[in-house]
Amino acid sequence: MRHEKFFSCAADKRRDDLNYRASISVERIPGRFPYATWHSPEGPRDVVVWCSNDQLGMSQHPKVVGAMVQTVLHAGAGAGGARDTCGTNRMLLDLEAEIADLHRKQAAMLFTSGYIANAAGLSAVARLVPRCLVISDEHNHHSMIEGISKSGCKKRIWRHNDLEHLEQILREERGRPALIAFESIYAISGDVAPIRQICDLARRFGAITYLNEANAVGICGAGGAGMAEREGLASRIDIIEGTLAQAYGCLGGYIAGRAVLVDALRTHAPGYAFTNALPPPLCAASLAAIRHLKESSWECERLAQNAATLRAGLIKAGLPVRPGQEHIISLAVGDIAMARAMCNALLSDFSLHLRPAGHSAAARDTAYLRILPSSHHDKTMLTALVNALAEVWRRFEPSWSYQPDAAE
Numbered sequence: 001m002r003h004e005k006f007f008s009c010a011a012d013k014r015r016d017d018l019n020y021r022a023s024i025s026v027e028r029i030p031g032r033f034p035y036a037t038w039h040s041p042e043g044p045r046d047v048v049v050w051c052s053n054d055q056l057g058m059s060q061h062p063k064v065v066g067a068m069v070q071t072v073l074h075a076g077a078g079a080g081g082a083r084d085t086c087g088t089n090r091m092l093l094d095l096e097a098e099i100a101d102l103h104r105k106q107a108a109m110l111f112t113s114g115y116i117a118n119a120a121g122l123s124a125v126a127r128l129v130p131r132c133l134v135i136s137d138e139h140n141h142h143s144m145i146e147g148i149s150k151s152g153c154k155k156r157i158w159r160h161n162d163l164e165h166l167e168q169i170l171r172e173e174r175g176r177p178a179l180i181a182f183e184s185i186y187a188i189s190g191d192v193a194p195i196r197q198i199c200d201l202a203r204r205f206g207a208i209t210y211l212n213e214a215n216a217v218g219i220c221g222a223g224g225a226g227m228a229e230r231e232g233l234a235s236r237i238d239i240i241e242g243t244l245a246q247a248y249g250c251l252g253g254y255i256a257g258r259a260v261l262v263d264a265l266r267t268h269a270p271g272y273a274f275t276n277a278l279p280p281p282l283c284a285a286s287l288a289a290i291r292h293l294k295e296s297s298w299e300c301e302r303l304a305q306n307a308a309t310l311r312a313g314l315i316k317a318g319l320p321v322r323p324g325q326e327h328i329i330s331l332a333v334g335d336i337a338m339a340r341a342m343c344n345a346l347l348s349d350f351s352l353h354l355r356p357a358g359h360s361a362a363a364r365d366t367a368y369l370r371i372l373p374s375s376h377h378d379k380t381m382l383t384a385l386v387n388a389l390a391e392v393w394r395r396f397e398p399s400w401s402y403q404p405d406a407a408e
């Protein structure tokens with residue numbers, strides 16, 4: 001192929017700066033979550049997964065699978081078109097209504113993923129506000145960063161969870177319409193945003209609030225409505241963004257807010273309009289997952305218990321656990337190459353699957369091991385993970401320790 005060297009150089013550059021992403025092939029086993037089959041070089045082997053977003057096991061729940069199977073039989077596999085051609089189906093409209101009801105917002109609109117909801121939705125919101133300044137937490141997810149840069153609006157980054165810095169920026173930019181973009185539970189660290197104080201600042205300075213609840217919906221708050229709901233603050237958030245691919249175990253993303261906003265976004269977000277709609281079977285499955293978690297609490301209670309037990313066990317074993325109380329647990333390693341080697345050892349020597357994570361492609365010296373417990377891990381699995389991590393820590397001796405952020 002002509003120009004091949006550009007691509008090989010790009011991949012080599014990622015290898016050199018240790019940011020090359022290599023996936024391993026794992027098949028999750030229906031009915032046996034959190035077990036999966038790893039296709040190791042020596043052949044297939046059962047492993048316990050500790051890095052799945054499916055933290056409540058919803059992707060394999062009989063109601064969710066049943067809704068998908070039934071719908072595929074009577075409506076087919078795909079949506080057959082974009083939203084304003086023939087892709088708007090009954091299931092999809094029901095799902096949008098269910099999401100609006102979940103967040104007690106006037107309306108909701110679906111995107112094909114949470115990533116697209118942020119990349120297309122956030123950028124359109126910002127573009128629609130004249131002279132909009134977007135103020136973004138420095139640890140915001142890549143999809144939000146992309147949405148903000150695509151908007152072409154002026155952007156200022158505030159130090160992670162640092163309210164004084166946020167206030168300083170709002171003061172400096174007083175007089176300009178501002179949109180504060182942040183997450184409720186941060187994806188890499190599991191840190192929780194000071195939502196109430198951010199809402200207070202937004203009210204004082206007349207700013208719009210855009211909250212990414214991807215890591216909280218389905219898990220936190222009454223009926224799984226998220227962290228803002230849990231804190232009694234949902235009505236003070238202007239725009240809630242979420243995903244159907246994590247706690248709900250399916251695929252898709254959404255934005256919920258006032259009807260007038262959703263109405264405008266439907267014609268101003270190209271990433272919503274110029275793509276095929278979510279297929280009916282996926283909408284039916286998500287609908288079943290949301291409805292189930294609105295009623296059932298054992299999954300979230302078990303997840304909370306497992307996360308607390310694991311966190312306590314890791315701390316007792318002397319491992320550098322990033323402080324927090326939520327269901328994402330991060331261990332500070334530092335060097336990304338070492339973090340990868342530790343994960344490889346956990347997989348090959350202990351049959352445990354977890355992955356390293358960092359805040360940006362450039363953060364090669366601030367890598368974490370990110371653990372996602374689930375409602376389906378049992379006590380034996382929790383103990384086995386703590387023991388294996390302690391052993392791997394002894395073997396590799398990572399030197400970096402958790403450094404509190406300025407705001408903490």
Ligand SMILES: Cc1ncc(COP(=O)(O)O)c(C=O)c1O
Binds near residue numbers: 118186214
């Ligand atoms: C905070 C956050 N936002 C957005 C996304 C993207 O969601 P999706 O996987 O539905 O594209 C993720 C996914 O991990 C996330 O953690």
